[in-house]
Amino acid sequence: MTESPAALTVRARTAYHHGDLRAQMIAAVRDLVETHGPEGFSVAEAARRAGVSSAAPYKHFKDRAEILRGVVGEAMDRLRTAMETGAATYPAGSVEAVAAVGLAYISFARTEPGVFRLSFGLTEGHENDPDLQAKGERTFDVVVRCAAACLGLPPEDRHVQTCAYMLWCFAHGHSFLTIDNKRSTADSRIDDWTYLLTAARAILGQPVRG
Amino acid sequence: MTESPAALTVRARTAYHHGDLRAQMIAAVRDLVETHGPEGFSVAEAARRAGVSSAAPYKHFKDRAEILRGVVGEAMDRLRTAMETGAATYPAGSVEAVAAVGLAYISFARTEPGVFRLSFGLTEGHENDPDLQAKGERTFDVVVRCAAACLGLPPEDRHVQTCAYMLWCFAHGHSFLTIDNKRSTADSRIDDWTYLLTAARAILGQPVRG
DNA sequence: GGGGTAAAGTTAGCAACTCTTACTTCCCGG
DNA sequence: CCGGGAAGTAAGAGTTGCTAACTTTACCCC
Structure with missing residues (x-):
């Protein structure tokens, strides 16, 4: 100071x-x-x-849990920037940009499965930490903005929010199932990019409802 | 006695x-x-x-991990039967049947988040247990059969496998994000059933590619 | 019934871990 | 140069995972 x-x-x-x-x-x-x-x-x-x-x-x-929270906080920052740079490698508003965000997410899970699991799977006391929750929201916003650009709607739009959440669900589930080795051998033959692009098209191609 | x-x-x-x-x-x-x-x-x-x-x-x-494995094995059985009865409440081949399977999955996660996390998130040594892996495959087969019936294709079909996996990803991700309290307040307003039905329609409505 | 056997339980104890307390060391501003 | 406070240490209480050696119990067979 x-x-x-x-x-x-x-x-x-x-x-x-x-x-x-x-x-x-x-x-x-x-x-x-x-x-x-x-x-x-x-x-x-x-x-x-x-x-x-x-x-x-x-x-x-303060205690063991606070150390974990520190690790998670730092990891969240890195994850978000990775997602942002991923999106930036494709034209704004393209489906590819959306898929690239997902790819960054999954790549993070693949290269740092331990930290990824720590960040999401575990509840050693950081499940309701306001600081981490805020970081989580900021990370989710990256998905929301990409989905909004792709759909040509404002980020506040309800449909955009729903689509972004569905995309997140898909990437999140895929990440966990992959690092937990829960996929059958048949599934593992298709690569992440194809999966993500297919999912993004399926989800964003839906008609606006409600 | x-x-x-x-x-x-x-x-x-x-x-x-x-x-x-x-x-x-x-x-x-x-x-x-x-x-x-x-x-x-x-x-x-x-x-x-x-x-x-x-x-x-x-x-x-044998040790602590084996106790956990016992709990997970028992949980997997209950989860699978819940999914099967869920599917049975709707006409075979309907999208609703597929969504019902997902709903059973998510309901399990909601009512027993601890066991659910134990079964998937943790890797305390049960990640490569052949017994649990077999149970996992059997559970996944429920999804595969429903997806196959819905698409009118044999369960071995590649497209069916891919769709089933995508559905699983979605339900899995949604389950974790929900129990981990990672959803924004906006997301929580829509109920599971709407989400699942939308996702099932989006994923199964895709054209057959590859 | 009476003994052999093996399963199911006990106590005691080691090593490791979390976290606290009390003490020491070192830097920095006045 | 000196007092305060931040950053470290050593020692210890209490819990845990797991093992070793022992005792108790139920069954099987004669």
């Missing part, structure tokens, strides 16, 4: 002895969750990896 | 001291998972509820 060595002070405020343990904990947890599954994570092990005592993390996080 | 007829002997084989601890453990775990979330379950607490020592469950289950 003091302005003398502006940028450095801000960094030093959180760095200190160790060098921003908060960020390093989140990184360590991400790694653990990815390699050992969302359950196979412990504060103790993450602290060990960060090279600090097992009590140190509690100076930065 | 000592009757020595065959039927009683079979029961006594599993009953014994306590009265089928295996089943009581599964019931206790179901209850715990439902009230405290999928994470907030411990073998110790479940044993406490069943009125036995914390080591007793290990006479029936």
